Amino acid sequence: xxxxxxxxxxxxxxxxxxxxxxxxxxxxxxxxxxxxxxxxxxxxxxxxxxxxxxxxxxxxxxxxxxxxxxxxxxxxxxxxxxxxxxxxxxxxxxxxxxxxxxxxxxxxxxxxxxxxxxxxxxxxxxxxxxxxxxxxxxxxxxxxxxxxxxxxxxxxxxxxxxxxxxxxxxxxxxxxxxxxxxxxxxxxxxxxxxxxxxxxxxxxxxxxxxxxxxxxxxxxxxxxxxxxxxxxxxxxxxxxxxxxxxxxxxxxxxxxxxxxxxxxxxxxxxxxxxxxxx
Amino acid sequence: xxxxxxxxxxxxxxxxxxxxxxxxxxxxxxxxxxxxxxxxxxxxxxxxxxxxxxxxxxxxxxxxxxxxxxxxxxxxxxxxxxxxxxxxxxxxxxxxxxxxxxxxxxxxxxxxxxxxxxxxxxxxxxxxxxxxxx
Numbered sequence: 161x162x163x164x165x166x167x168x169x170x171x172x173x174x175x176x177x178x179x180x181x182x183x184x185x186x187x188x189x190x191x192x193x194x195x196x197x198x199x200x201x202x203x204x205x206x207x208x209x210x211x212x213x214x215x216x217x218x219x220x221x222x223x224x225x226x227x228x229x230x231x232x233x234x235x236x237x238x239x240x241x242x243x244x245x246x247x248x249x250x251x252x253x254x255x256x257x258x259x260x261x262x263x264x265x266x267x268x269x270x271x272x273x274x275x276x277x278x279x280x281x282x283x284x285x286x287x288x289x290x291x292x293x294x295x296x297x298x299x300x301x302x303x304x305x306x307x308x309x310x311x312x313x314x315x316x317x318x319x320x321x322x323x324x325x326x327x328x329x330x331x332x333x334x335x336x337x338x339x340x341x342x343x344x345x346x347x348x349x350x351x352x353x354x355x356x357x358x359x360x361x362x363x364x365x366x367x368x369x370x371x372x373x374x375x376x377x378x379x380x381x382x383x384x385x386x387x388x389x390x391x392x393x394x395x396x397x398x399x400x401x402x403x404x405x406x407x408x409x410x411x412x413x414x415x416x417x418x419x420x421x422x423x424x425x426x427x428x429x430x431x432x433x434x435x436x437x438x
Numbered sequence: 439x440x441x442x443x444x445x446x447x448x449x450x451x452x453x454x455x456x457x458x459x460x461x462x463x464x465x466x467x468x469x470x471x472x473x474x475x476x477x478x479x480x481x482x483x484x485x486x487x488x489x490x491x492x493x494x495x496x497x498x499x500x501x502x503x504x505x506x507x508x509x510x511x512x513x514x515x516x517x518x519x520x521x522x523x524x525x526x527x528x529x530x531x532x533x534x535x536x537x538x539x540x541x542x543x544x545x546x547x548x549x550x551x552x553x554x555x556x557x558x559x560x561x562x563x564x565x566x567x568x569x570x571x572x
Contacts, residue, residue, distance in 0.1 A: 198451045205447055205516050209480065209507055300449040300518055356509075359481035360467050368466070368482035369505055372518065379449050 161422065164415045168408055175404035181244065182397035185390045188296075189332065192387035196329060199383050203376045210373060212356065213366050214347035222363065223315060224345050224370050233260065233267035234288070234310060234319040236342070238326040238382055239276035240389040241293050246396035248327060248389050249275040252337040256325045259339055268319060270306060272382060288313070295386040298379060307375035314343045326381040327388035333395055335388035342377060345370070442474040443512035444490065446499075446520055453520045460491040461513065463506050472508055479508040483517060485559050487567050498523040500567035502560055526568040535561035 214225070237256045239249045253276065260267050271277040271290040280287055289309055294302060313319045322343040328336045358365050439459040446454040462471045464486030472479075483504045489496040504517030538558035545551040 199449055201452055202447045202449045202516060205445075205507075205514055206505075209505060209516070213480075303449070304518070356478040356480050356507075359465060359470070359479065364466070365480055365482050365505060372504065372516070376449055 161415065161418045164411055164418060168411045168415065171404050171407050171411065175401055175408070178397045178400040178404060182394055182401055185394035185397060189387060189390035189394055192296075192383065192390050193329070196380070196383045196387050199376075199380050203380045206369060206373045206376055210345070210366070210369055211347045213358070213362050213369075222366060222370075224343060224367075225347065227344050228320045230321045232265070232319045232321075233263065234270065234313055234322045235260070235267045236270045236306070236310065236322065236324040236378065236381075237272065237276045237280070238295070238324070238385040239271075239273040239279070240385075241274040241295065243275065244396065245389055245393035246399075248335065248392035249273075249279075252276075252325055252327050252385075253279045255337040255339060259323065259325070267323075268313075270309065272306075273385075295382050295389070298382045298386075300375065300379060303379035303382070304371065304375040306378050307371055310342065311371055311374060324377065324381055326385040327392075329384050329387045329391060332391050335392055340377075340381070342374060345373075439491075440474040444515070445512060446490075446515045446517070448517055448520050454490070456492075458490050458492055459494070460489075461515075462489040462496075463501075463515065464488070465506070470506075472506075472513060476508050476513075478510065479506075481506055483515070485556070485563050487563065488515070488520070496570075498567050498570035500526060500564045502563070521564065521567070523567045523570040526564050528565060528568045531561050531564040531568065535565065 235256055237252065239252050243249065266285050269276075269280045269285045269287045271280050271287055273295060274292045277287070277290045277292060289306070291302075291306070310322050314322055321341075324340045324342045326338055326340070328338045330336055441457040441459050444454060444456065444458045444461065445452065460471065460473055462469055463483055464470075465481040466484050467481070470479075470481065483501060483506055485502045486500075488499045488501050490499065491497075499520050499522050501515075501517040501520045504515065507514045507516070535558060538554050538561055541554035542551060542558065545554055
């Protein structure tokens with residue numbers, strides 16, 4: 161009986177923690193969702209401009225758009241800084257791991273988020289750069305720094321392909337691990353782009369946009385991944401709280417039964433004792 | 439002057455979405471003024487000042503790196519940062535300027551020097567622009 165009481169208490173305090181984490185995550189989720197929405201127009205406009213330039217100049221072939229034979233790869237992997245978020249971290253890390261399954265050599269890694277750093281460090285990947293604790297409040301300048309590293313490696317031929325792995329925020333309850341090609345860049349030919357005068361030249365503008373675009377891509381991915389993390393954690397904690405509630409219920413039932421049983425035995429003892437005296 | 443649609447967007451938020459009569463931006467090849475009915479035009483922007491005219495008065499802003507795109511429907515300015523002159527924190531800009539100057543002196547490599555110079559240019563631009571604040 162004492163044991164059951166102790167367990168009820170411990171489940172109760174765990175429930176308190178999970179409930180608190182659930183509440184924190186849902187408020188952070190709200191903020192993160194807003195940031196993700198604010199970051200999107202910039203990214204969309206940049207992408208549109210890139211596609212317009214690419215559409216207008218069919219012979220435009222900068223180093224950033226031409227596909228090369230892929231020998232070395234760079235993966236930018238975005239995971240969370242903390243656990244307790246259901247399958248959030250493991251899903252995106254597994255996706256990154258399976259993406260290079262057929263390759264002769266392991267890709268180089270830029271790891272964002274403590275969990276990603278730990279994962280790739282343990283498996284002895286070549287980590288080019290790592291960033292922890294930046295996801296909640298990523299600044300455009302930092303995104304630019306990360307993008308510059310990737311661009312420089314791509315330009316110098318150190319890597320022939322840059323992929324980014326993050327978790328897409330579908331809704332508060334669904335998040336999907338995603339892989340996206342960052343470099344070489346894929347542009348969509350637009351049907352209806354109209355003519356545009358570029359100053360000084362389309363190539364110059366294009367080259368100018370590329371770093372901005374990659375930075376914005378990273379920024380958007382990080383912001384989105386962060387929203388996903390909060391969403392995943394909220395769902396996980398909600399389930400944990402529900403489980404704790406169910407457990408407390410069945411434990412208290414057990415406890416009450418045991419209490420009843422002990423009272424009954426006591427009464428029987430007293431009654432049988434009294435009748436023996438008569 | 440006939441007003442036209444203008445959007446100023448940074449990675450963090452949409453800074454401006456409304457109508458203006460005239461804008462002047464600093465592109466990599468020089469200052470360019472845009473009025474209503476301008477031909478489709480696209481250029482890269484460097485670190486510099488931008489002027490946006492509303493109700494006959496110019497509003498100044500410090501911007502850094504991006505592009506401007508003029509189409510028949512609207513003008514879009516995509517920049518890394520954009521701060522209106524009355525929003526600039528001059529003490530912070532001054533501190534950034536001094537820090538950048540210190541780093542220029544202490545720079546070990548070309549890359550560090552280039553970075554510090556860009557920071558200085560950005561800080562000076564913000565200080566200059568703040569001078570137009572009301």
